[in-house]
Amino acid sequence: MFRSWPIGPAIILVALQISIGEKSCVLWSSAGPVVLNGSTFDVYCTYNCKSKQYIYSGSPPQKQSHRVFNDTTIYLKIFNLTSITTFSCQCEDSHAPDPCGQDISIGYPPACPKDIFCDYEIQNLRSGVVNCSWDGGQNTSLLHHFVLRVRTVSGNATEGLLQFSVSNKEPKRLSVNFNMSRSVDLISLWVHAQNSLGSAVSAAVNYTLNDIARPLAPILGQPDCSSRECKLKVEQSLNVSYLEIQYRADHQQWNSNTSSQTRSIGSLEPYRLYHFRARSKFHSGFWSSWSSNVSGWTQEEAPARALNVWIVRGPDSKTMTVLWKEPSVSISRGKITQYTVRVSSPSLNLIVNVSADSRNYTVPLCSHYEVTVWAHNSKGMSPPATMTSLYTEGKPLQDVRATMNGNESVTISWREPELTPAMYVVELYPEDFLLNEFRWVWRNKSETTADLSGIEPNKCYEGTVYVLYNKSLVGKTRFNQVAALESKPERSPSFEAKDKGNKVIITWKRLPRKFRMGCITQYTIYIEGSTGYHENYSVGASETTLEIKDLSPDIYTLWMTASTAKGEGPKSLKGKVPIKQDNHPSLLLEYLVAVLMVLLLLCLCQSPVVKQRFWELFRCLMLDVVPDPANSKWAKECIKEKGRLSIQLLSGGSTSTEKEEDTNLVDVEELFKQTTDTPLPTGDSTQLISRSPDADLTTLMYPALTTYIKSLSHDSDTNTTVDYISSDGPENMEEREDEDVFGGMSFLPSQSIFFTEMLQFDGKLTLDAVKIDCSDMQIT
Ligand SMILES: *[C@@H]1O[C@H](CO)[C@@H](O)[C@H](O)[C@H]1NC(C)=O
Ligand SMILES: *[C@@H]1O[C@H](CO)[C@@H](O)[C@H](O)[C@H]1NC(C)=O
Ligand SMILES: *[C@@H]1O[C@H](CO)[C@@H](O)[C@H](O)[C@H]1NC(C)=O
Numbered sequence: 039m040f041r042s043w044p045i046g047p048a049i050i051l052v053a054l055q056i057s058i059g060e061k062s063c064v065l066w067s068s069a070g071p072v073v074l075n076g077s078t079f080d081v082y083c084t085y086n087c088k089s090k091q092y093i094y095s096g097s098p099p100q101k102q103s104h105r106v107f108n109d110t111t112i113y114l115k116i117f118n119l120t121s122i123t124t125f126s127c128q129c130e131d132s133h134a135p136d137p138c139g140q141d142i143s144i145g146y147p148p149a150c151p152k153d154i155f156c157d158y159e160i161q162n163l164r165s166g167v168v169n170c171s172w173d174g175g176q177n178t179s180l181l182h183h184f185v186l187r188v189r190t191v192s193g194n195a196t197e198g199l200l201q202f203s204v205s206n207k208e209p210k211r212l213s214v215n216f217n218m219s220r221s222v223d224l225i226s227l228w229v230h231a232q233n234s235l236g237s238a239v240s241a242a243v244n245y246t247l248n249d250i251a252r253p254l255a256p257i258l259g260q261p262d263c264s265s266r267e268c269k270l271k272v273e274q275s276l277n278v279s280y281l282e283i284q285y286r287a288d289h290q291q292w293n294s295n296t297s298s299q300t301r302s303i304g305s306l307e308p309y310r311l312y313h314f315r316a317r318s319k320f321h322s323g324f325w326s327s328w329s330s331n332v333s334g335w336t337q338e339e340a341p342a343r344a345l346n347v348w349i350v351r352g353p354d355s356k357t358m359t360v361l362w363k364e365p366s367v368s369i370s371r372g373k374i375t376q377y378t379v380r381v382s383s384p385s386l387n388l389i390v391n392v393s394a395d396s397r398n399y400t401v402p403l404c405s406h407y408e409v410t411v412w413a414h415n416s417k418g419m420s421p422p423a424t425m426t427s428l429y430t431e432g433k434p435l436q437d438v439r440a441t442m443n444g445n446e447s448v449t450i451s452w453r454e455p456e457l458t459p460a461m462y463v464v465e466l467y468p469e470d471f472l473l474n475e476f477r478w479v480w481r482n483k484s485e486t487t488a489d490l491s492g493i494e495p496n497k498c499y500e501g502t503v504y505v506l507y508n509k510s511l512v513g514k515t516r517f518n519q520v521a522a523l524e525s526k527p528e529r530s531p532s533f534e535a536k537d538k539g540n541k542v543i544i545t546w547k548r549l550p551r552k553f554r555m556g557c558i559t560q561y562t563i564y565i566e567g568s569t570g571y572h573e574n575y576s577v578g579a580s581e582t583t584l585e586i587k588d589l590s591p592d593i594y595t596l597w598m599t600a601s602t603a604k605g606e607g608p609k610s611l612k613g614k615v616p617i618k619q620d621n622h623p624s625l626l627l628e629y630l631v632a633v634l635m636v637l638l639l640l641c642l643c644q645s646p647v648v649k650q651r652f653w654e655l656f657r658c659l660m661l662d663v664v665p666d667p668a669n670s671k672w673a674k675e676c677i678k679e680k681g682r683l684s685i686q687l688l689s690g691g692s693t694s695t696e697k698e699e700d701t702n703l704v705d706v707e708e709l710f711k712q713t714t715d716t717p718l719p720t721g722d723s724t725q726l727i728s729r730s731p732d733a734d735l736t737t738l739m740y741p742a743l744t745t746y747i748k749s750l751s752h753d754s755d756t757n758t759t760v761d762y763i764s765s766d767g768p769e770n771m772e773e774r775e776d777e778d779v780f781g782g783m784s785f786l787p788s789q790s791i792f793f794t795e796m797l798q799f800d801g802k803l804t805l806d807a808v809k810i811d812c813s814d815m816q817i818t
């Protein structure tokens with residue numbers, strides 16, 4: 039039945055009811071259907087049904103508490119109405135005819151039209167088009183009717199009156215166009231505005247048409263360009279006094295050249311696309327509108343300057359890469375067709391042409407080169423850019439620092455050197471020297487900073503600043519690593535742990551770049567025994583191995599982490615490494631035999647008789663070999679006949695964890711037969727380090743001994759590493775642990791030691807006199 043009534047349909051419905059004569063009532067407002075915003079008025083309803091009736095308003099319609107005017111009429115007082123409202127009236131009787139209704143609109147009367155402005159576009163010799171516009175005033179939310187009245191004056195008499203209507207609801211500038219003969223000299227015009235609530239008239243405005251005349255926009259023909267100048271064809275329907283031509287390259291600012299006769303634009307750059315537009319003006323009046331744009335390319339010229347070239351050596355130093363930057367169009371002055379690279383050294387002179395999209399050229403680095411690069415375009419080639427890979431190391435820069443500058447750019451700064459430099463070059467590349475992301479910038483001598491943008495987040499950058507004092511004196515300084523939006527590493531490196539006796543050797547690969555999330559500052563290795571032992575070791579980001587020594591037998595759990603400046607990454611998977619006690623009997627025996635033989639030889643060498651025998655036996659062979667044996671230190675020290683030897687025999691080193699290699703400590707103490715009264719130095723038998731009165735003696739002696747032992751161990755099937763212990767103590771030992779014992783000692787073969795010693799004695803002894811006292815030998 040009675041529903042929410044949209045404004046439009048309400049009126050239509052009422053109209054329909056009236057037309058079919060079935061209206062149950064009549065509704066009207068005391069102020070009419072359109073009222074001033076905020077009005078207070080009455081709404082009346084006169085009905086002809088018998089039942090009780092009501093006035094409704096709003097959407098959805100709501101029953102209002104009306105007052106009674108007389109027997110057939112009720113009314114409703116409306117206060118301060120501020121929006122368009124639908125009123126309706128209905129009888130309660132369900133059989134009553136349809137209701138009646140009315141929309142009451144609100145609004146304001148129009149304001150005076152203002153800011154009237156006209157121009158007169160001259161079409162031809164006889165007529166033009168006047169365009170007049172004005173400000174219709176504020177929004178009144180009611181439909182406005184505007185009437186523009188124009189009085190024309192031609193010469194001194196003729197008058198005409200023109201009238202143009204325009205309706206609009208929107209508060210915007212309104213305009214009308216009308217044809218106007220060129221015989222008219224003056225116009226006088228004003229605007230009427232009207233709506234349901236009132237009307238207003240603007241002030242009259244007088245124009246002399248010549249003062250508002252404008253030519254039609256000129257028409258430009260295709261420009262005809264050389265490398266620096268473009269000539270334009272301009273079509274103009276009438277004689278104009280001024281012509282303004284504007285031009286710009288790409289999307290830069292427009293540049294102007296105003297003059298009456300100019301049809302050519304000079305001072306242009308080669309090989310650019312220029313856009314042109316023009317407008318014209320009579321002696322008086324306004325500028326025409328702009329012509330549509332025309333465009334043309336200026337022609338090419340040979341490249342203006344030498345390329346920006348830099349040479350880098352590959353990380354392996356086996357290759358050298360010449361890099362250059364694509365020249366900007368102001369330097370290339372044309373489309374680069376190819377580059378020519380000349381690499382010359384005393385032994386080589388190589389000239390290659392590479393394609394226009396190349397930016398690098400790599401040559402093997404065999405000697406120092408001079409590299410020259412040229413760029414070509416259709417009009418010629420650039421001046422040569424020459425770099426040499428040969429330079430003297432000059433004084434490096436001080437205080438070279440890289441700091442992030444926001445999240446995308448890095449600032450590299452340095453202190454001005456004492457010596458005046460010629461130039462600086464700043465290199466920047468992601469960690470690990472990725473050549474395809476390598477960047478460099480030149481800085482002149484007055485600058486001490488360089489900003490490089492385009493820094494990718496979570497990537498570690500590093501680089502070098504070169505100071506070029508002159509062409510061949512260059513100082514270089516690396517700067518600290520930087521990263522944008524750094525965070526903790528996402529992963530930890532996976533590692534491998536090998537047990538080797540009582541040591542564990544942990545090796546890992548550097549964390550893959552994508553997991554680093556910045557610059558790795560350190561790796562931390564954690565080791566934990568089953569009985570509460572725990573330790574951690576931090577190593578530098580460049581390390582890939584760690585050795586943990588002196589572990590007591592246990593099963594150790596290992597894991598590691600990587601850290602950036604933002605913190606430590608997650609733990610790696612844990613690995614278990616057992617360290618066991620070695621009780622390999624046969625191996626022990628072998629060493630025992632070896633040690634006994636060494637002892638025997640050492641004892642023998644104390645006896646002058648034996649020495650003599652040996653000497654006689656081998657003199658003929660060895661005389662040439664030993665240059666001055668008598669003066670050798672070894673020979674002198676050997677007579678002292680004292681010393682204590684202790685050898686640590688370590689077996690192990692196999693990668694297999696199942697076949698555990700156990701530590702085998704053999705502590706040997708030798709007692710030599712005393713030929714003098716010097717007491718033997720006695721110490722605790724578990725001493726690992728041999729003590730000798732003279733360090734030189736032992737360092738020379740033990741290589742001989744270990745060599746011998748080692749040669750034995752070579753015959754055994756097991757993987758045995760023999761470490762020798764120097765007299766310097768365990769610190770020294772540490773350094774030498776992974777050395778090849780043979781390699782390091784090859785300068786002193788074992789035989790020569792023996793013969794050297796023998797030379798000390800003259801032939802008086804016999805083999806019978808040899809006595810060995812080995813009774814005190816201990817093995818633990
Ligand atoms: C009630 O008032 C209206 C409006 O003034 C009038 O048209 C109508 O005749 C009146 N009715 C009676 C019964 O007086
Ligand atoms: C209507 O406006 C007048 C003044 O503008 C105010 O005094 C009056 O209270 C308002 N009436 C209602 C019902 O809002
Ligand atoms: C009428 O006036 C009120 C406040 O006085 C305002 O909020 C409202 O927008 C006005 N309505 C129109 C159609 O201008």
Ligand SMILES: *[C@@H]1O[C@H](CO)[C@@H](O)[C@H](O)[C@H]1NC(C)=O
Nearest residue numbers: 157168169170171213214215
């Ligand atoms: C009259 O000129 C104004 C600008 O000056 C323009 O916005 C308007 O469209 C023109 N009117 C007609 C009818 O061309």
Ligand SMILES: *[C@@H]1O[C@H](CO)[C@@H](O)[C@H](O)[C@H]1NC(C)=O
Nearest residue numbers: 177178179180207208209210
């Ligand atoms: C003018 O005012 C009416 C009522 O406030 C509103 O509906 C209409 O959107 C307004 N028009 C403009 C162009 O602001």
Ligand SMILES: *[C@@H]1O[C@H](CO)[C@@H](O)[C@H](O)[C@H]1NC(C)=O
Nearest residue numbers: 191192193194195196197221
């Ligand atoms: C203008 O007026 C002068 C006299 O006042 C008259 O001689 C002349 O013919 C008039 N010109 C035109 C075009 O009516």
Ligand SMILES: *[C@@H]1O[C@H](CO)[C@@H](O)[C@H](O)[C@H]1NC(C)=O
Nearest residue numbers: 165166167168215216217218
């Ligand atoms: C002006 O007159 C020309 C014919 O002379 C006509 O084609 C054109 O539509 C007219 N323009 C206006 C705005 O009345």
Ligand SMILES: *[C@@H]1O[C@H](CO)[C@@H](O)[C@H](O)[C@H]1NC(C)=O
Nearest residue numbers: 189191225226242243244245
């Ligand atoms: C405009 O011209 C009329 C005659 O056409 C004149 O009466 C009126 O004063 C002039 N108005 C102005 C502002 O010059």
Ligand SMILES: *[C@@H]1O[C@H](CO)[C@@H](O)[C@H](O)[C@H]1NC(C)=O
Nearest residue numbers: 162163274275276277278279
């Ligand atoms: C333009 O002016 C020149 C003289 O300045 C004249 O010879 C020519 O006829 C004029 N052209 C037009 C279309 O008015």
Ligand SMILES: *[C@@H]1O[C@H](CO)[C@@H](O)[C@H](O)[C@H]1NC(C)=O
Nearest residue numbers: 294295296300302303304305
């Ligand atoms: C304007 O054009 C004249 C004549 O071709 C020329 O001499 C002048 O340099 C130009 N000015 C500019 C800004 O292009």
Ligand SMILES: *[C@@H]1O[C@H](CO)[C@@H](O)[C@H](O)[C@H]1NC(C)=O
Nearest residue numbers: 359395396397398473474475
């Ligand atoms: C060298 O140029 C080739 C393309 O010519 C490019 O694929 C490669 O990444 C460049 N190498 C470097 C180190 O810039």
Ligand SMILES: *[C@@H]1O[C@H](CO)[C@@H](O)[C@H](O)[C@H]1NC(C)=O
Nearest residue numbers: 691692693694755756757758
């Ligand atoms: C000895 O060790 C090396 C490396 O440490 C290994 O390659 C080799 O297989 C081992 N030999 C035996 C017999 O275990």
